[in-house]
Amino acid sequence: MTAARRLAERHHLRWWEALPWLAAAGAFFAFPNYLAFGTQLVITILFALSLDLVLGYAGIITLGHAAFFGAGAYTVGMLAQHAGWTEPLSGLLAAAAVAGAIGLASGFVLLRTHGLTLLMLTLCTMALLEEGANMASALTGGFDGMPGLQFAPLLGVFAFDPLYFRSQYVYSLVVLFACFALVRMLVHSSFGQSLTGIRENVLRMHAVGAPVRARLVLAYAISAALAGVAGALFTQANAFVNLAALGLDRAAGVLIVLILGGYGRLYGAFVGATVYFVLEHALAKAYPTAWQLGVGLVLIGVALFARNGILGLIQKPQ
Amino acid sequence: MSAPILETRGLCKSFGALQVAREIDFRLERGARHALIGPNGAGKTTLVNLLTGVLRPSEGSVLLEGEDLTRLPQAKRVKRGIARTFQINQLFRGLSVLENVCIAVAERLGAGGSMLRPAGRRADVIDEAVRLLGTLRLEADAGRRVGELPYGRQRLVEIAIALGLKPRVLLLDEPAAGIPSAESHIILDAIAGLPQEIAVLIIEHDMDLVFRFAGRITVMVSGAIFAEGSPEEIAANRDVRTVYLGSALDA
Numbered sequence: 001m002t003a004a005r006r007l008a009e010r011h012h013l014r015w016w017e018a019l020p021w022l023a024a025a026g027a028f029f030a031f032p033n034y035l036a037f038g039t040q041l042v043i044t045i046l047f048a049l050s051l052d053l054v055l056g057y058a059g060i061i062t063l064g065h066a067a068f069f070g071a072g073a074y075t076v077g078m079l080a081q082h083a084g085w086t087e088p089l090s091g092l093l094a095a096a097a098v099a100g101a102i103g104l105a106s107g108f109v110l111l112r113t114h115g116l117t118l119l120m121l122t123l124c125t126m127a128l129l130e131e132g133a134n135m136a137s138a139l140t141g142g143f144d145g146m147p148g149l150q151f152a153p154l155l156g157v158f159a160f161d162p163l164y165f166r167s168q169y170v171y172s173l174v175v176l177f178a179c180f181a182l183v184r185m186l187v188h189s190s191f192g193q194s195l196t197g198i199r200e201n202v203l204r205m206h207a208v209g210a211p212v213r214a215r216l217v218l219a220y221a222i223s224a225a226l227a228g229v230a231g232a233l234f235t236q237a238n239a240f241v242n243l244a245a246l247g248l249d250r251a252a253g254v255l256i257v258l259i260l261g262g263y264g265r266l267y268g269a270f271v272g273a274t275v276y277f278v279l280e281h282a283l284a285k286a287y288p289t290a291w292q293l294g295v296g297l298v299l300i301g302v303a304l305f306a307r308n309g310i311l312g313l314i315q316k317p318q
Numbered sequence: 319m320s321a322p323i324l325e326t327r328g329l330c331k332s333f334g335a336l337q338v339a340r341e342i343d344f345r346l347e348r349g350a351r352h353a354l355i356g357p358n359g360a361g362k363t364t365l366v367n368l369l370t371g372v373l374r375p376s377e378g379s380v381l382l383e384g385e386d387l388t389r390l391p392q393a394k395r396v397k398r399g400i401a402r403t404f405q406i407n408q409l410f411r412g413l414s415v416l417e418n419v420c421i422a423v424a425e426r427l428g429a430g431g432s433m434l435r436p437a438g439r440r441a442d443v444i445d446e447a448v449r450l451l452g453t454l455r456l457e458a459d460a461g462r463r464v465g466e467l468p469y470g471r472q473r474l475v476e477i478a479i480a481l482g483l484k485p486r487v488l489l490l491d492e493p494a495a496g497i498p499s500a501e502s503h504i505i506l507d508a509i510a511g512l513p514q515e516i517a518v519l520i521i522e523h524d525m526d527l528v529f530r531f532a533g534r535i536t537v538m539v540s541g542a543i544f545a546e547g548s549p550e551e552i553a554a555n556r557d558v559r560t561v562y563l564g565s566a567l568d569a
Contacts, residue, residue, distance in 0.1 A: 001461075004460065006461060007414070061493060170377070189434060189437060193420070193424065194425070201410050204404075204408040208396060209393045209396030
């Protein structure tokens with residue numbers, strides 16, 4: 001039966017899945033002056049990918065995902081500033097653990113609710129963290145954040161490069177690849193399939209005996225940990241962290257990126273972030289004062305004519 | 319008489335002053351074909367919700383083969399073998415028919431939490447879902463999105479999902495609701511073809527279906543059991559004719 005074969009082959013790798021990685025590798029050589037830009041792009045892709053797991057697959061509507069990005073960003077920042085813990089890779093793990101724990105705890109409480117209530121509570125969680133970071137200035141640097149952080153060279157060899165971002169770009173890309181492999185595995189697993197089921201019809205999911213809330217909390221915590229990794233990369237690559245790491249602007253921005261690219265389809269994060277960054281860059285160059293108008297128009301266009309995002313135009317729904 | 323597979327004792331449910339279930343003592347025998355009828359608002363769906371654990375009773379208990387399930391949540395009752403369909407379709411509309419059934423089968427086999435293995439490599443899940451679709455004559459639709467199917471066939475998917483849970487007790491909440499009468503034979507055939515060992519409780523307003531299908535009928539009115547008996551007894555019961563069947567049979 002063709003339907004059964006299609007289902008059995010859905011997790012197989014397709015040839016075009018190599019394209020984003022080839023493009024990213026090619027960009028390293030083709031645009032050596034744009035690697036700082038590329039690093040921010042890669043970090044945003046990872047952040048959007050983490051959001052896709054909960055929003056696109058599990059259908060958890062959140063407007064506070066920057067809480068976890070910020071938690072990761074501040075974790076490595078504070079470890080470097082106060083504890084002299086500057087080793088980057090273990091810093092990523094620490095960030096994932098902290099953000100994941102916050103995701104687990106807040107998800108345990110929040111995911112009893114859904115819809116607008118959930119949306120507001122995710123927003124509140126983020127606002128609480130932001131205000132906490134603002135007030136605990138002895139630890140976090142308060143409003144000014146922590147500028148001028150120093151991190152140890154990667155693997156003890158590759159120093160962070162404040163001008164050209166060569167190490168940061170490759171480092172972020174490798175981390176993105178590892179996280180992507182994890183998310184890809186998850187969404188194609190039975191666990192991922194059950195998340196899709198929860199998104200499609202939670203009532204039915206209860207009626208087939210699935211532990212709905214446990215699944216949601218787990219997905220939320222994993223997603224939070226990945227967002228934390230993205231935040232940690234941000235701090236390490238840029239050598240600073242401030243309140244913008246966990247504000248509403250960042251949370252809304254990543255949502256826009258994901259909607260632009262298409263949620264619930266893995267590569268939407270890649271397409272959305274790339275289109276958004278390139279558009280922003282090009283428009284800001286051409287119209288330094290009015291570039292946001294252009295971004296807004298594109299978003300309206302996508303909302304009206306491409307309800308499933310840019311990828312939705314060329315890819316069948318999963 | 320042998321012990322019933324599913325039983326309720328003095329089941330009550332109130333929302334504030336509103337009593338939606340009153341002192342319900344109900345027995346579903348092994349392998350029974352049992353119909354639950356009554357006017358709208360009689361509490362039929364409430365009883366299903368109490369049996370499946372969607373609602374907690376204010377008083378009384380629910381027993382499956384003598385085991386008290388009253389405090390068990392819905393998911394645990396499903397694992398014990400109670401499955402249901404919904405009066406209004408509750409399907410994974412954006413997913414294929416096959417995947418709808420696969421999700422149910424995967425949960426039953428305890429695969430739903432597995433993160434490492436691709437769902438596509440669970441040949442046991444997929445094969446079983448395919449077989450099930452075959453028995454309900456849905457194989458031609460397996461690859462279609464559920465939302466694209468005609469309503470009657472969506473009703474069949476409801477039943478397919480419930481059967482994917484390999485229930486011992488199957489609660490069908492108005493399985494023919496919303497289907498044009500020309501297509502209702504699809505549902506009738508599906509119900510007639512259900513495995514004998516499953517005890518089936520069916521809520522239905524279509525009296526043709528009820529009297530062809532049921533070996534036993536319970537009539538509910540205002541949250542309480544009003545009458546119970548064989549189809550012949552119920553058809554001959556004057557009181558039942560007055561409160562419910564009168565209009566249904568004369569129509």
